Structures are given as structure tokens and as C-alpha cells.
Amino acid sequence: MxxxxxxxxxxxxxxxxxxxxxxxxxxxxxxxxxxxxxxxxxxxxxxxxxxxxxxxxxxxxxxxxxxxxxxxxxxxxxxxxxxxxxxxxxxxxxxxxxxxxxxxxxxxxxxxxxxxxxxxxxxxxxxxxxxxxxxxxxxxxKVAERTKKLEAANEALLDADRRKDDFLATLAHELRNPLAPIRNALEILRLAQGNPNAVEQSRQMMDRQVRHMVRLIDDLLDVSRLARGKLRLTFVEADLNEVMQDAIEAVLPIIQKAGLTLEAPRHPEKLPIVADRVRLVQMLTNILGNAAKYTETGGKVTMSAALNEDHYVITIRDTGVGIPPELLPKIFDLFTQIDRTLNRSQGGLGIGLALVKRLVDMHGGFVTAHSEGTGTGAEFQLRLPLKPPETSHER
Ligand SMILES: Nc1ncnc2c1ncn2[C@@H]1O[C@H](COP(=O)(O)OP(=O)(O)O)[C@@H](O)[C@H]1O
Ligand SMILES: [Mg+2]
The missing domain is CATH 3.40.50.2300 (Response regulator)
Structure with a gap:
């Protein structure tokens, strides 16, 4: 007017x-x-x-x-x-x-x-x-405003629904994948019973594949527990050096198989922390596992810890494929995978980092990711308080 x-x-x-x-x-x-x-x-x-x-x-x-x-x-x-x-x-x-x-x-x-x-x-x-x-x-x-909000919510739901559909397809694929080599190994065992070399190789292969499946399924169970608010942490006193050592042991076979070097100097002092030890190892394993997965043969992965007043900073860096800047903010979302063709042989469900984010949050800390872009490697930092704030207990 x-x-x-x-x-x-x-x-x-x-x-x-x-x-x-x-x-x-x-x-x-x-x-x-x-x-x-x-x-x-x-x-x-x-x-x-x-x-x-x-x-x-x-x-x-x-x-x-x-x-x-x-x-x-x-x-x-x-x-x-x-x-x-x-x-x-x-x-x-x-x-x-x-x-x-x-x-x-x-x-x-x-x-x-x-x-x-x-x-x-x-x-x-x-x-x-x-x-x-x-x-x-x-x-x-008001009605128009409400309608707009509902439409946005609906769009978000549709998007989540699409991601779940994609995820189901990926999941079926990922669970099916290890079965072929396991079946092969069984066949080799049947044919080459007297050959200790072949037996040992098959055993190792089956061990790797089964471990991989167990990891996938455990991650899945965790996601579902988190979604239902059923995941409980058990806080204990631990030494961060030992936690990191456990994580290294868990990923060493993958690192070696990928032909990478791992540099993780032990901190000279004891690094006392109150945390859920098992979950802490899991967080580090997920990040280290990614570093191994997204780095080409000959690359390097480093891990170090530092104490800053009332919190630790654990830095895990790799010389791998890197992460495009526009996707950095999304990688901690459930089911986000940047380019499945890049790591088809490696597989994955796109839930590892989402778990890390939730778990570190339950410890009163947070996780960040940096990368200068494709081909420049990636760096992840976990920030953890020396002990979780009161409210984190028994969450
Ligand atoms: N170190 C890394 N270097 C490059 N990209 C990474 C790295 N870590 C994670 N990403 C990207 O983030 C995505 C999500 O990681 P994650 O949740 O562990 O799922 P997954 O490993 O099962 O694909 C990966 O698919 C990958 O695209
Ligand atoms: Mg992963």
C-alpha cells in the first residue's frame, strides 16, 4: 500500500x-x-x-x-x-x-x-x-509460516529416508562382500589339507574378513543403541598412552596391508584420563582405520597426543586423498560417504565418524576435521577433557 x-x-x-x-x-x-x-x-x-x-x-x-x-x-x-x-x-x-x-x-x-x-x-x-x-x-x-516449516521438515525426512534406502543397499553389499573370500578360503582348506602354508594363509584371510564383519556389525549395533538412547558409557581411570597403543594394535594389520607407515611416538609422561576405555579405543580405531583406508600405498599416518591445561588433544594425520572443503561439515553425519567409487574395495558404511562424534560428545569433548582439499591428506583432532563433566556420567 x-x-x-x-x-x-x-x-x-x-x-x-x-x-x-x-x-x-x-x-x-x-x-x-x-x-x-x-x-x-x-x-x-x-x-x-x-x-x-x-x-x-x-x-x-x-x-x-x-x-x-x-x-x-x-x-x-x-x-x-x-x-x-x-x-x-x-x-x-x-x-x-x-x-x-x-x-x-x-x-x-x-x-x-x-x-x-x-x-x-x-x-x-x-x-x-x-x-x-x-x-x-x-x-x-501463521498458517503460511507453519506450512513452510512443515515442508522443510518433510524435505528433511524425505532426505533421511533416501539416505536410509541407500544405506540399506550399501549394508547388504558390505555384509555380502566378505563372504566370497571366506568361501574361497574354505574351498582352499578342503583341497589343500596337507599344505601348512595354504592353511595358514586361508586362516589369516578368514580371520581378517570375520574381524571386518564383526566391526561392521558392532558399529551397526552401536548406531542403533545411540539412536534409541541405549548406549551407556563406563568411565574408568586410564593412561591415554595405553589407549592409543591398543588402537594402534587394532589397526596395524590394515596399515601394513595398505603399505603405509605409522608414526605414533609414545608420549614420555603418563597421560591420565577418566574415560570409557573401550569407546576411546573405538574412536581412535575408527579415525586411524579411515586414515589407512583413504591413503594410497607409500603414504604416512601419524598420531600424537598433547596435554593442554584441562584437556588432551589427539591429532591423527594422513597423507591420503583428502576431503573436499564443501563436504567437510558433513562427514560426521550418519551415512555420509564422499565417493564410494574411491574406496570400493575398502567398503564401509559411513557410520564410523558419526559414532566418533557421538562418543566424544558423551565424553564432554569434540572432534574436528581439517583438509586442504582433494589429494592433500586429512587431519582429525579429538579434544577430550581429563575427566568427563558430571552430566556425562551414566549417559
Ligand atoms: N582420513 C580421511 N581421508 C579422506 N576422507 C575421509 C577420511 N576419513 C573419513 N573420510 C571421508 O568421510 C566419510 C565418512 O567416514 P566414515 O564415517 O568413517 O565412513 P566410512 O569409512 O564407512 O566410509 C568417508 O566415506 C570418507 O569419504
Ligand atoms: Mg570409516
């Missing part, structure tokens, strides 16, 4: 009426209304009314039921005046029940008989119509 040049507080009324006498009458009535100031603008035919309404510069529309060959209801419906511009009060020659009903269903706020029109009646009708119209508008704004 362009009320800029109008004096403040003036209530602008548009009268649509084809009878000059009725205009004169309405003008007199309006002049007597005490709560103004009011400004009454008159148009006398259907087309000028349409034009005036479309300018949208009025607070209330007073519309005669008869406008030439057409009716006020036609005008209300055609211009959507009530929905778009302001409240409508329909004026009629005499009381007619059908007009009353039709007026309301067309969206008019009120309906007045001309021969009973006076300053009190009209002013009250205007006041009520405006208040009601504003309430309606406010309600519609």
Missing part, C-alpha cells in the same frame, strides 16, 4: 455505488462518524471499481449490491478484494436472506441495509470488519 503521502491515521474508504444519491447519503453518514478522520472515495461503475481496488490503497471497501448489470458479489469474487486488499462491507437496498449468505461466502465481512445506515451502525461495522480482517491476515501469515 502506498499510504506515504496520506496523513497519518486517516481511514480510507472506497464506496462502489452507481447511485449518486446513495453516495451523497453515505458521505453524510461518514461525516457524522466521530472516530475518524475518514476519507471517502467514490466510484460509480464496475470497471473503475476494479481499477480502484487493484491499486489497493483503501482500508475498507463499501460495495453496493447492484452495480449496473453486475453485482457487488461479482466484484468481490473477481477482484479477490477481501483476500488481497481489505475487508468488504456489502450494502443492499433491502434485507435479503440469500444475499446475506452469499455475501459471507464470497468473503465479505458484513452486510448492511442502506435504509438503516447511520453513523453508529456504519462506524461499528467498519471497526469490526477491520479487526476481523486483521486477525484473519495474521492467522494466514
Amino acid at each position: 502506498s499510504n506515504a503521502r496520506r496523513p497519518e491515521g486517516v481511514i480510507r474508504l472506497l464506496l462502489v455505488d452507481d447511485d449518486p444519491d446513495d453516495y451523497a447519503l453515505t458521505k453524510e453518514v461518514v461525516a457524522e462518524m466521530p472516530r475518524g478522520p475518514y476519507e471517502l472515495v467514490w466510484v460509480s461503475d464496475y470497471e473503475s471499481a476494479k481499477e480502484a481496488i487493484s491499486k489497493g490503497d483503501y482500508h475498507v471497501f463499501l460495495i453496493d449490491y447492484r452495480i449496473g448489470a453486475k453485482t457487488g458479489l461479482d466484484l468481490v469474487k473477481e477482484t479477490q478484494v477481501h483476500a488481497l486488499h481489505g475487508p468488504v462491507i456489502l450494502l443492499t437496498g433491502q434485507s435479503e436472506d440469500e444475499i446475506d449468505t452469499a455475501a459471507m461466502s464470497a468473503g465479505a465481512s458484513d452486510y448492511l441495509e442502506k435504509n438503516r445506515l447511520n453513523a453508529v451502525v456504519l462506524e461499528r461495522a467498519i471497526r469490526f470488519a477491520r479487526r476481523q480482517w486483521e486477525t484473519e491476515q495474521e492467522l494466514e501469515r
Whole structure:
């Protein structure tokens, strides 16, 4: 609305009426209304009314039921005046029940008989119509806002649903994968019973594959426990040096198999920490396992710990494929995998880092990832308090 040049507080009324006498009458009535100031603008035919309404510069529309060959209801419906511009009060020659009903269903706020029109009646009708119209508008704004929020929520749900579908496919694949080499190894065992070399090789192969499956399934169980709030931590006193050693032992076979060097100098001092020891090893194993998985043969993985006042910082760095900057913020989300073609042989479910994030959070710490982009390696930092805050206990 362009009320800029109008004096403040003036209530602008548009009268649509084809009878000059009725205009004169309405003008007199309006002049007597005490709560103004009011400004009454008159148009006398259907087309000028349409034009005036479309300018949208009025607070209330007073519309005669008869406008030439057409009716006020036609005008209300055609211009959507009530929905778009302001409240409508329909004026009629005499009381007619059908007009009353039709007026309301067309969206008019009120309906007045001309021969009973006076300053009190009209002013009250205007006041009520405006208040009601504003309430309606406010309600519609709220509904629109709510609808927008619901749509966004729905979009998020659909997205999560799609990711779950993808995840199911990946899961089936990942669980099926180790079975082929295990079946091979069984066949080799059957054929080469006397050959200790072949037996040992098969045994090692089956051991690796079964371990891999156990890890996958354990991760899955953890995700499901976390989702249901069923995961409990057991905090104990531990030495971070030993925790890191356990993690190294767990990933060493993978690191060696990938042809990588691991540099993890033991910290010269004891590094006391109160934490869930098993979960701490799991977090480090997940990050180290990724470093091994996403680094090409000949690369290097390093791990170190430092004490900063009241917390430890564990840094795990690799010289691998790196992480594109736009994907960095997403890698801790469940089921995020950057490029499955990159590590098809390595597999994975995209839940390792999501678990790390939740677990470190339950310890009152946090995890961050850095990478300068594809091909530049990646660095993960775990920040852990010396002991978890009280609220973390028995979570
Ligand atoms: N050290 C790393 N270097 C490069 N990319 C990584 C590294 N660690 C994690 N990522 C990326 O983050 C994704 C999520 O990791 P994770 O949750 O452990 O799932 P997964 O290893 O099963 O794919 C990986 O798929 C990979 O794209
Ligand atoms: Mg992983």
C-alpha cells in the first residue's frame, strides 16, 4: 500500500455505488462518524471499481449490491478484494436472506441495509470488519509460516529416508562382500589339507574378513543403541598412552596391508584420563582405520597426543586423498560417504565418524576435521577433557 503521502491515521474508504444519491447519503453518514478522520472515495461503475481496488490503497471497501448489470458479489469474487486488499462491507437496498449468505461466502465481512445506515451502525461495522480482517491476515501469515516449516521438515525426512534406502543397499553389499573370500578360503582348506602354508594363509584371510564383519556389525549395533538412547558409557581411570597403543594394535594389520607407515611416538609422561576405555579405543580405531583406508600405498599416518591445561588433544594425520572443503561439515553425519567409487574395495558404511562424534560428545569433548582439499591428506583432532563433566556420567 502506498499510504506515504496520506496523513497519518486517516481511514480510507472506497464506496462502489452507481447511485449518486446513495453516495451523497453515505458521505453524510461518514461525516457524522466521530472516530475518524475518514476519507471517502467514490466510484460509480464496475470497471473503475476494479481499477480502484487493484491499486489497493483503501482500508475498507463499501460495495453496493447492484452495480449496473453486475453485482457487488461479482466484484468481490473477481477482484479477490477481501483476500488481497481489505475487508468488504456489502450494502443492499433491502434485507435479503440469500444475499446475506452469499455475501459471507464470497468473503465479505458484513452486510448492511442502506435504509438503516447511520453513523453508529456504519462506524461499528467498519471497526469490526477491520479487526476481523486483521486477525484473519495474521492467522494466514501463521498458517503460511507453519506450512513452510512443515515442508522443510518433510524435505528433511524425505532426505533421511533416501539416505536410509541407500544405506540399506550399501549394508547388504558390505555384509555380502566378505563372504566370497571366506568361501574361497574354505574351498582352499578342503583341497589343500596337507599344505601348512595354504592353511595358514586361508586362516589369516578368514580371520581378517570375520574381524571386518564383526566391526561392521558392532558399529551397526552401536548406531542403533545411540539412536534409541541405549548406549551407556563406563568411565574408568586410564593412561591415554595405553589407549592409543591398543588402537594402534587394532589397526596395524590394515596399515601394513595398505603399505603405509605409522608414526605414533609414545608420549614420555603418563597421560591420565577418566574415560570409557573401550569407546576411546573405538574412536581412535575408527579415525586411524579411515586414515589407512583413504591413503594410497607409500603414504604416512601419524598420531600424537598433547596435554593442554584441562584437556588432551589427539591429532591423527594422513597423507591420503583428502576431503573436499564443501563436504567437510558433513562427514560426521550418519551415512555420509564422499565417493564410494574411491574406496570400493575398502567398503564401509559411513557410520564410523558419526559414532566418533557421538562418543566424544558423551565424553564432554569434540572432534574436528581439517583438509586442504582433494589429494592433500586429512587431519582429525579429538579434544577430550581429563575427566568427563558430571552430566556425562551414566549417559
Ligand atoms: N582420513 C580421511 N581421508 C579422506 N576422507 C575421509 C577420511 N576419513 C573419513 N573420510 C571421508 O568421510 C566419510 C565418512 O567416514 P566414515 O564415517 O568413517 O565412513 P566410512 O569409512 O564407512 O566410509 C568417508 O566415506 C570418507 O569419504
Ligand atoms: Mg570409516
